[in-house]
Structures are given as C-alpha cells and as structure tokens.
Amino acid sequence: MSPETTAPHRLLGTLLDEQARPGGPFCPAALRELDQAEAFPARACRVLDEFGLADHYVPAAHGGKLTDFGELIRLVRGVARHDLTVAVAHAKTFLGAVSVWVAGDREQADRLARQVREGHVVSWALTERGHGADLLAGEVTAERTREGWTLNGEKWLINNATRAHQICLLARTGEAGDARGFSLFLVDKDRLPPGGSAHLPKIPTHGIRGADISGIGFTDAAVPASARVGADGAGLEIVLKALQLTRTVCAGLSLGACDHALRLTTAFVRERRLYGKLLVELPRVRRILADAVADLLLMESVSTLAGRAVHALTAEMAVVSAVTKAFVPSTGDAMIAELGEILGVRAFFTDAHAEGAFAKLERDHRITAIFDGSTAVNRHALIKQFPLLARASARGGHAVKGLAAAAALDVPVDPLDPGQLVLAGHGGCSVLGGLPDAVERIRSLVRAGTAPAGFERLAGALLDSAAALQEELAAHRPTAGAGAAADFDLARRYELCFAGACAVHLWVHNESAVGDGSPVWADARWVRACLNRVLRALGEPVDREPDVADALVEELVRTEGRGMTLLSGI
Ligand SMILES: Cc1cc2nc3c(=O)[nH]c(=O)nc-3n(C[C@H](O)[C@H](O)[C@H](O)COP(=O)(O)OP(=O)(O)OC[C@H]3O[C@@H](n4cnc5c(N)ncnc54)[C@H](O)[C@@H]3O)c2cc1C
Incomplete structure (x- = not known):
C-alpha cells in the first residue's frame, strides 16, 4: 500500500x-x-x-x-x-x-x-452558568492549602463532565477580574474526597442530543498541589494558547458534517425526477451544488493550511485560529442551509428519508459556531489584533519559509513547539502577506501557458481586495471593549480574503505535484471556483465561470458526493 x-x-x-x-x-x-x-x-x-x-x-x-x-x-x-x-x-x-x-x-x-x-475521557471546563465567553468573570475558586488546593463552585454546560475521568478546569486563584488571577487544574475525579463534587444533570440540547452535556460542582474539594497545570496565575494565558489549537481542530467537525450533507444531497439529486428530468439537471440546483462545492473546498483550504500552520507558523496562530473558527463553521452552517433547500421536505424529516440524517446533521452542526468560542467571539479576537496586523503589513515581509511549509502538502511538518504560541499576532499574517508573491507566480504560469487565463483575473481581483482591506486596517481605529459593530464586517472580509489566499497558496505550492487526470485540479478548477465564490461574497463584480462550476458538479455526481476534496489527486 x-x-x-x-x-x-x-x-x-x-x-x-x-x-x-x-x-x-x-x-x-x-x-x-x-x-x-x-x-x-x-x-x-x-x-x-x-x-x-x-x-x-x-x-x-x-x-x-x-x-x-x-x-x-x-x-x-x-x-x-x-x-x-x-x-x-x-x-x-x-x-x-x-x-x-x-x-x-x-x-x-x-x-x-x-x-x-x-x-x-478528559473534559475541559471553562464555562459557568453565569458566564460563557467572558472567562475573566469566572467564579469557581481554588484556594491554596498546605497540601494543595481546595475547589469551590460550579462548571456548567461541560461536554463529558459526567463521563470524564479527568477534568481540566479554569479556577480563580487571585483577584476577581484579574487576567493573572486564574490558574488551570487537571482534576482526577476518582481522587476527589467523598462529597467534594457532584455531577449536574444532562442538559437537553437542540443538536448532538446524545452527548453528555452536563456539569460538575465542587464543595471544598481538595486536590493535590501537583494538579495545577503551568504556573500560578497563568491559567488564562494557557487557555488562550490551547484554544488556538482546539479552534483549529474543530474545523474537522464542520468539514465532516458538510461532507455528509453534500453526500446526502448528491444521492437525492441523482435519483429524484421532476418534470421528466433528474433534479441534478435543473440549472438552479446545479448552481446551489456548485456553490456548496466551492464552500467546502474553501473550508478545506483554510483548515488544511491552518492545521499545518500550527507547526510552520506557530507564532501566527492567534490570527489563523480565530479566522479558521470564525470562517469554517459559519460557512458550513450556510452551506448546509442551502443544501437543505434542495432536499426540500427530506431535510425536514426525522426518519422518513435516509434515517433523518440531514435534519440531524443540520441540528448537530449548529453547535460548531457556538462552542469553543462563537463566531462573534473569534471575530472579536481578530478585531483586537487589527492594529498589530496593520503594523506588520506596513512593515512588509512575511514568513516565506513558514508559509511554504504550511502550504506544501508533500513536505512533513516539524513537531509543534508549544513555546512558540503567543497571545497576539505581532508577526502579522503570512497568508495575506505572501499573497502578492503567489499571484505573481500564477501570472508567470499563465504567461507560460500552464495555467488558464481566467485564473489570473480572479487571483488579481483577490489581490486588489486584499490590498483594499489592508488599507482599511491601516485606517482602523480600535474601540475599547467589545469592538464597534462595523469592525465585525471588516473581520468577515478579512476571513474571506484569508480563505481565498489559502486556496491560492495551496494551489501554487502543490499544482506541480498533482498527477494528471485529477478532475478537481484540472484547469485549476477547484481554486478558480473558490476564488469566484470569495470574490462574489466580497461584493466584487465577477462572472461565474459556468464551465468550471459544471465540471465540478459533474465530478460531484460521478463520485456520489465523495470526491470533493483538494486532496484528491495528491
Ligand atoms: C453542546 C455544548 C457543549 C459545550 N461544551 C463545553 C465544554 O466542554 N467546556 C466549556 O467550558 N464550555 C462548553 N460549552 C459552553 C460554550 O462554550 C458556551 O456556550 C460559550 O462559551 C458561550 O457562552 P454563552 O452561550 O453563554 O454566551 P455568552 O458568552 O454569554 O455570549 C452571549 C452572546 O454574545 C456573543 N458574544 C460573546 N462575546 C462577544 C464579543 N466579544 N463580541 C460580540 N459578541 C460576543 C456570543 O456570540 C453570544 O451570541 C458548551 C456548550 C454547549 C451548548
């Protein structure tokens, strides 16, 4: 093999x-x-x-x-x-x-x-009943004793809180509201004193209904000194760094749910007849399918590059992870809703069609844009880094080697050095910083006749949009607190430019390694579809490329909804 x-x-x-x-x-x-x-x-x-x-x-x-x-x-x-x-x-x-x-x-x-x-099973307990994203408001306390620590308070809405053997939890060890006033503890539930903890009931949920979404309360629960993870007072910093990794990995949840949605929809359009035709022959249905394919490939581009960036652009993960967690689940939600329209009533059944799998995945997927930092929370995390990103962009330059290592899929990645994770993107964003070079490469391939001319126009338009975005970032004035509402629109546009740039880098760094005959890679189809989708979402006047869209829909139908990955052919 x-x-x-x-x-x-x-x-x-x-x-x-x-x-x-x-x-x-x-x-x-x-x-x-x-x-x-x-x-x-x-x-x-x-x-x-x-x-x-x-x-x-x-x-x-x-x-x-x-x-x-x-x-x-x-x-x-x-x-x-x-x-x-x-x-x-x-x-x-x-x-x-x-x-x-x-x-x-x-x-x-x-x-x-x-x-x-x-x-x-290990659980992660950050949230409390009174506080979700606002971790600084946490009320669970850990007080130092001669032997270790004593925990008091409740962590609520915690995945696997009841089933877990260990719980990693954030507790206040200093002044309320002080960023250095929290520490992290790895609590072995079996070693808690009798009566020191009690599970909270499972919360019925809209989706992922079978999951153990519960909580745990502590009453004078003694834990040993060795339970603390990292330094005293470093809890919040550790959590924010760990979130850079978990938010990146969560992209896999959305990708899988969207694969599933596309497979179910493809099976339906291949066999359902209307007006003497197969559903897949209706132009509007083909358009929705083509957009869904482009969305999935964009989500995959961002996730693939982000996963490798963990190793290759570690110091940029504060930006990369926020963009990934904001972009991938929200794009997945929208894509699933569009596909649900094609399925009509079958997206509404709970068991009559394909065991109600579509309705289930639609419900299940909703959680991905809520937990581990909602879309708004991640956009806010990005907004807070706008001044740093603007300064880095003005300085120019980017991590050329790191970007190449993140994008070239046939090169093994170096082990992650967690010590390189930082709380904010002082080094800027190489994905956008490296876009001009990548577009220049596409132009030279077009001139050499090895890439289609339409690709150059799309890549050039993305470069113009990214340049306009950078100018807006340079003029952006930060607002204290939760950020101005308009900042969230700018963050959304940042995500779109970032997603388009991920697709471009992945194409540029891998096109020569792809064997002939991959229908997804032929004529740069997948990346053109991605850029077309991104540019339309950015409001740029761009013509749909029907030949590209049609070829991808044909491939989708031929592979029964399974072939839509940029890894096909690599
Ligand atoms: C199924 C499930 C599993 C979960 N698993 C876990 C787990 O294992 N561990 C754990 O610790 N927690 C877990 N949670 C909790 C989850 O992470 C919280 O729901 C999340 O932190 C958000 O909290 P909240 O919904 O109470 O909203 P809040 O934080 O109170 O926010 C309310 C609203 O404000 C928005 N908002 C928040 N901050 C900003 C901002 N800066 N700018 C703009 N808008 C903002 C939010 O997006 C939201 O719409 C889970 C929740 C569910 C439903």
Whole structure:
C-alpha cells in the first residue's frame, strides 16, 4: 500500500464505512435511534477507542501519534462525516488534554498521555452558568492549602463532565477580574474526597442530543498541589494558547458534517425526477451544488493550511485560529442551509428519508459556531489584533519559509513547539502577506501557458481586495471593549480574503505535484471556483465561470458526493 492509503484518516475512513453497514455502531438507523433517545453513542465511541483514535490526541513527544495537526483534522472530519455527536463526544478528550501538552510539566504530560491512550475521557471546563465567553468573570475558586488546593463552585454546560475521568478546569486563584488571577487544574475525579463534587444533570440540547452535556460542582474539594497545570496565575494565558489549537481542530467537525450533507444531497439529486428530468439537471440546483462545492473546498483550504500552520507558523496562530473558527463553521452552517433547500421536505424529516440524517446533521452542526468560542467571539479576537496586523503589513515581509511549509502538502511538518504560541499576532499574517508573491507566480504560469487565463483575473481581483482591506486596517481605529459593530464586517472580509489566499497558496505550492487526470485540479478548477465564490461574497463584480462550476458538479455526481476534496489527486 502507498503511504497515502495507509494514512490514519484513510484507515479510519475504511473502518467507519464498514461499521456503518446495517447493524453496525455507525449505521445511520442506530445513530438516529440514539439521537431520538438522547442516549450517548457508547458503541461508536468504543470503535474509535479500539482503532486507537486517542493516540492521535497525544503528541509524539509524549508517546502518542500526534505529529501533524492536519492529520488530526482529517481524522475528526472522518468521524464527523458519519456522525457529529460521536465526533464531539470523542474528540473532546483532545480539547480536555491539550492545555497539559501546552503548559504541563513533563511528568504530568506523560501521565496524562498514558491515561488518554488507555481510554480515559478528559473534559475541559471553562464555562459557568453565569458566564460563557467572558472567562475573566469566572467564579469557581481554588484556594491554596498546605497540601494543595481546595475547589469551590460550579462548571456548567461541560461536554463529558459526567463521563470524564479527568477534568481540566479554569479556577480563580487571585483577584476577581484579574487576567493573572486564574490558574488551570487537571482534576482526577476518582481522587476527589467523598462529597467534594457532584455531577449536574444532562442538559437537553437542540443538536448532538446524545452527548453528555452536563456539569460538575465542587464543595471544598481538595486536590493535590501537583494538579495545577503551568504556573500560578497563568491559567488564562494557557487557555488562550490551547484554544488556538482546539479552534483549529474543530474545523474537522464542520468539514465532516458538510461532507455528509453534500453526500446526502448528491444521492437525492441523482435519483429524484421532476418534470421528466433528474433534479441534478435543473440549472438552479446545479448552481446551489456548485456553490456548496466551492464552500467546502474553501473550508478545506483554510483548515488544511491552518492545521499545518500550527507547526510552520506557530507564532501566527492567534490570527489563523480565530479566522479558521470564525470562517469554517459559519460557512458550513450556510452551506448546509442551502443544501437543505434542495432536499426540500427530506431535510425536514426525522426518519422518513435516509434515517433523518440531514435534519440531524443540520441540528448537530449548529453547535460548531457556538462552542469553543462563537463566531462573534473569534471575530472579536481578530478585531483586537487589527492594529498589530496593520503594523506588520506596513512593515512588509512575511514568513516565506513558514508559509511554504504550511502550504506544501508533500513536505512533513516539524513537531509543534508549544513555546512558540503567543497571545497576539505581532508577526502579522503570512497568508495575506505572501499573497502578492503567489499571484505573481500564477501570472508567470499563465504567461507560460500552464495555467488558464481566467485564473489570473480572479487571483488579481483577490489581490486588489486584499490590498483594499489592508488599507482599511491601516485606517482602523480600535474601540475599547467589545469592538464597534462595523469592525465585525471588516473581520468577515478579512476571513474571506484569508480563505481565498489559502486556496491560492495551496494551489501554487502543490499544482506541480498533482498527477494528471485529477478532475478537481484540472484547469485549476477547484481554486478558480473558490476564488469566484470569495470574490462574489466580497461584493466584487465577477462572472461565474459556468464551465468550471459544471465540471465540478459533474465530478460531484460521478463520485456520489465523495470526491470533493483538494486532496484528491495528491
Ligand atoms: C453542546 C455544548 C457543549 C459545550 N461544551 C463545553 C465544554 O466542554 N467546556 C466549556 O467550558 N464550555 C462548553 N460549552 C459552553 C460554550 O462554550 C458556551 O456556550 C460559550 O462559551 C458561550 O457562552 P454563552 O452561550 O453563554 O454566551 P455568552 O458568552 O454569554 O455570549 C452571549 C452572546 O454574545 C456573543 N458574544 C460573546 N462575546 C462577544 C464579543 N466579544 N463580541 C460580540 N459578541 C460576543 C456570543 O456570540 C453570544 O451570541 C458548551 C456548550 C454547549 C451548548
């Protein structure tokens, strides 16, 4: 087998397709029944345990198999493609553990690594009933004692709070509202004193109904000194750095749900007849499908580059992760809604068509733009970095080697050095900073006759939009607090330019490595579709390229909705 067919995400994909057969834990009927009963998908999670998915949550430096965040995103995508509830339930352990990979000491990290690989569930408790995104308002306290710490208060709306063996939680150890007044603790639930903690009831939810969304309360719960992760008072900083990694990995949830939506819709348009024609022959349906394909490829471009940027542009992750988490789930929500229109009533059924899978994934996907920082929270995180980004852009230059390493898919990434994570993007954004060079490369390929002329026009238009955006950023005056409403529009445009630039870089750095005959890569189709979509969203006057859109829709139909990935052909 070639290395590509033995890639973990391919092996997992094959396994889950088998497990989705009638009677298997991933079969749509079984997953629907669990959802309707609001029951945890334990059998499906066991399949993932036996596959060793948790090994991929643990960095190789601690004995696991996590060497490439891009591969972790693909693994999460592979699970979410079958069921988002299962993906959220299982991958939560990565979110729970990651702060220890970022800031834990060697012994702590090695111990947790062993436990995760043995199947321990780890939860991440930031939110409280009275405070969501406003982490500085947290009221759970940890008071120092002679032996360690005593916890008091409630963490609520926590994924796997009840099922978890360990909970990584943020608690106040200093003055209320002080950014250095919080510390992080890895709490071993089995070692809490009797009566020191109590689980809170499962909260019924609109989507991911089977997940364990509950909470935990602490009453004078003693934990040892060794439970603290990182330095006293460093809790918030560690969380903000860890979020740069989790927000990037969450992209896999959206990609998988959108794969699923596209597959269900494609199956429908291939067999449904109206007015003597197949649905897929109707021009409006083809247009929606073409836009959905472009959206998915844009989401994949951002996620792919962001996953590799974790290793190659680590110091830029404050920007990259915020853009990724704002762009990918919100684009996925919109794409799913559009596809739902094609399915008509079948998107509304809870079991009469394809086990109600579309309605389920639509409900499930809603959470991806809410948790781990909502779209607004991530746009705000980006807005706060506008002055730094403007200064970096005025300075000029970008991380040429880092960008190449993030974009060239056939080059193995270096191990992540968590010490390189920083809270704000002082170094700017190489994805946008490197756009002029990439567009110049496209122009030279067009001149040489190896890239289509239409591509140059689109890439040039993106460059103009990005330049106009940079000018607006330079003129932008920050407002204190939550940011002006108009800033959020600017952030949205930043995301669109960033997404288009990701597609351009991935094309430029990989086009020569793609074998002949990939219908997605031929004539630069996928990247032209992405740029066309981005430019229209930016309000630029750009003609749709019907030949490009049509070729991609044909490929979508031919592959039964499975072939829409820029990795096809690589
Ligand atoms: C299924 C599920 C699983 C979850 N799992 C976990 C978990 O495992 N661990 C955990 O700690 N939490 C978890 N949460 C909590 C989740 O992360 C919170 O819901 C989230 O922090 C937002 O809190 P909130 O909805 O109470 O909104 P708030 O933070 O109160 O915000 C209210 C509104 O204001 C917007 N807003 C917030 N900040 C800004 C800003 N700066 N600018 C503009 N608008 C803003 C928000 O987008 C939102 O629309 C989970 C929630 C759910 C539903």
